Amino acid sequence: MTPTVTGRLGFCVEDYVVFGAMLAVSLFIGVFQSLRSGGAEDFFTGGRQMRAGPVGMSLCASFMSAVQVLGVPAESYLYGFKFLYMCVGQSANSLITAVLFLPVYYRLGITSSNQYLMMRFGRGMQLLGSLQFIIVTLLYTGIVILAPALILNQATGLNMWASLFSTGLVCTFYTTLGGMKAVIWTDVFQVLVMLSGFIAIIIQGTTLVGGPARVLHAAYNGSRINFNDFGLDPQRRYSFWSFTVGGTMVWLSMYAANQAQIQRYISCQTERQAQWALLVNQVGLWLIVSCAAACGVVMFALYSHCDPLKSGKITAPDQYMPYFVLDIFRDLPGVPGLFLACAYSGTLSTVSTSINAMAAVTMEDLLKPLLIDSSQRNRTLLSKILSFLYGGACVTTAALCSFLNWGVLQGSFTVMGVVNGPLLGAFILGMFVPATNKLGVFAGVGVGFSLALWLAIGSSVYPPTPARMGVLPTSAERCAAANATANYTTPLTTPLKQNRSSGLQDFYSISYLYFGALSTGVTVLAGLAVSCLSGPTKRDSIRPGLLWWDLKLKARDVSEENTVGSIRLRSTIVRLNPEEDEDEEEKLQMKSGSVL
Incomplete structure (x- = not known):
């Protein structure tokens, strides 16, 4: 673990009171919803009676974790305001999901997304999809739990293990008690906390800089207002194309093929309500990403002549945001606690979503055939036991993830691209390529996963240089000379090998946002090729309702x-x-x- 920074700022009693109040409200919502919950169906889908507003905010919160609260401002600080192009990829994802994927899931009335794979490709593909989902969710959730605990420990001295276990236990408690309704309504509260924290940070930071005009002036002179980045170099970490092409596919793997989100669509009263929920979700994503990116730009304006990393005040880019908050609110006790609540609100929403989704997949895909004669009460009890067990598994995974050396944002998106990218390819093959057969989809997923895993490992060994990634310059010219001792290498990781060559090693260095797009594309192409060579599936042998354009079957x-x-x-x-x-x-x- 990276040594902590000496002479750092820290949280006071008032900050912990604010943070504790946020946890208490989340627990209260879980207890309240547990008193209103019904059977196992109600536990996983909210009785399919939820409305668009709360479901949309819950969709938004599901992947807006502390990873984004801490990671996006740091990325915006280092790469500029072009990070807002992420909203373009998110918007394209919401539109595609609402029009092409959501209707299929909703009209089939399924509880687990992998039940579609069973109906289209058989039990084997369902089990593979379930296994992949549980693996990616455990890894992603581990990063989400660990990120704020580790970063805040290094930046402020907040005990890492206490925060890690408290987060896991609180999520496990209210998710186990209240099920999907508790998850959705706590997500609504936590989105409001996140937005409140960001707005407070933007206002205070802008005031200290001297107003919006000065912020924009400093950002412009520092090349942070850089929306004209249309370069095609795939090694540039962020560009218009990496956000719109790679970003769209990464978010599509989260929204169109991930149980955590699909479970929310089918909890809505009607298909139209589910589509409206995606629109509400998109508005929430715009607000959160815009606020997070704005925090990074304001942060740069304040530190344009004394970068905290170069001056040795922090030891890693992920610590920019907590240091910034403690710095600007040093005279306002309790307000940094709002940021702490902001970061942990994102974590709670993501972890609770993951726990409920993994329990649903296990129940519906793996255990349901064995519970035909089981009573509704026993199924509900088993569902809660599964939620409790997965909560413990998430905390354990978080502890193991402490050995990773990725930045929080890159780590989470890489995991999604590697595991969820091929799974998205399987759903595309099932819904839009009638010729796909069982052998083809298995081959496609295998090839896509192998490629993505190869890229992820290679990128850790041969990361691109900061210059190739497009890291913007920072300055420490006005810092005290005694503090300017840090050597800045790369924004998110230190190369394992310094001697680099062209060719294959350069291919490893492409932007992590493309991992998902490549794995999905290869999965579809390989699946189609194998299906055609081994005997394509006949159109009339596909069960009605499994293809997107088959409107004979409509709820x-x-x-x-x-x-x-x-x-x-x-x-x-x-x-x-x-x-x-x-x-x-x-x-x-x-x-x-x-x-x-």
Whole structure:
């Protein structure tokens, strides 16, 4: 672990009181929702009665963790305001997901996204998808839990293990008690905390710099207002193309093929509500990313002549944000605690989402065939036990992730690209390429995963130089000479090998945002090629409703008004398990007025 910085600022009692209040509210929401929860279906999908507003904010919070709260401002500080192009990739992802992927999941009425893989490619692909999802979620959640604990420990002295275990225990507690409803409503609260923290930081930082005009002047002179970066060099860490092409595919793997998000879509009352939730989510993403990037630019304006990393006040770029907050709020006790709550709100939302999603996948994909004769009460109890166990697994993984040497943002996006990228390719093959067969999709996922893993390992061994990545200059000219002792090498990692050559080693150095796009693209191409060579699937052999353009099967909502109120009944024509009692399905169809 990197040595801590001496002579640092720290948190006071008021800061911990603010942080404790945030944890207390999250716990209260979990307890409150546990009193209203029903059976296992209610535990994982909120009874499929959630509305667009809270679900959209929950979608937004799911991947806006402390990784983004701490990582995005640091990246904006080092690479400029062009980080806002990330919003373009996020917007493209939301549109594609709402139009192409969401309708398929919602109309099938599934609880686990991997149930689609079973219906399209069989039980083997479902198990592979479940395994991949659990692996990527454990790794991602480990990074999310560890990041704030480690960074705040190094920057402020906050005990790393105390913060790590408190985060894991609080998330596990309210997720185990309240299920999906608790996750969604705590996410809503935590998004508000995140935005409040960012706004307070921007206002105070801008005031200390001397106003918005001075911030923009310093940012412009320091090349931080750099929206004209349209270069095609794939080794540049961030450019318009890496954000719009690579970024879109990374976010698509999170939103179109990740159980944590799909579980929220199907918790909505109607398909239209789910699509509106994606729009609400996008507005939230714009606000959070814009505020985080603005914090980085304000930070640069304040430290344009005395970079904290070069002056030795911090030891890693991930510590920029906590140092900045403690510096500007040193005379306002309690306000740094809002930032602490801001960082941990993101962590809580992501971890609780992950725990609930992994429990849902395990229950629906792995254990459900063994629980046919089990009562609803026993299923609900088992669901809560799974949530508790996965909470403990996430904390354990966080401890193991302390051995990684990635920056928080790169680490999280790399994990998603390596594991979720090929899984996204499998869903694309299933929904949009009718010719794909079982052998093809297995081959495609295998090739895509191998390529992404190879790139991730290679990029750790042969990272590009700061100049190739496009790191912008920083200055320490006005710092005390005694403090200017740090040697700045690369923003996120130290090369394991200094002697670099061209060719293959340069290929390893492409931007981490392209990892997911490459793995997904290779998965689709390899899957299609193998399917065609081994005998493509015949169109008429594919079950109705599994292809995006197959509109023969559509969940129909029929509303019946009566004197008491409104009753909404939805009939899902394609059932998850064909062996289920067809009489009950027929009764439901008669109630809703739908006809096969």
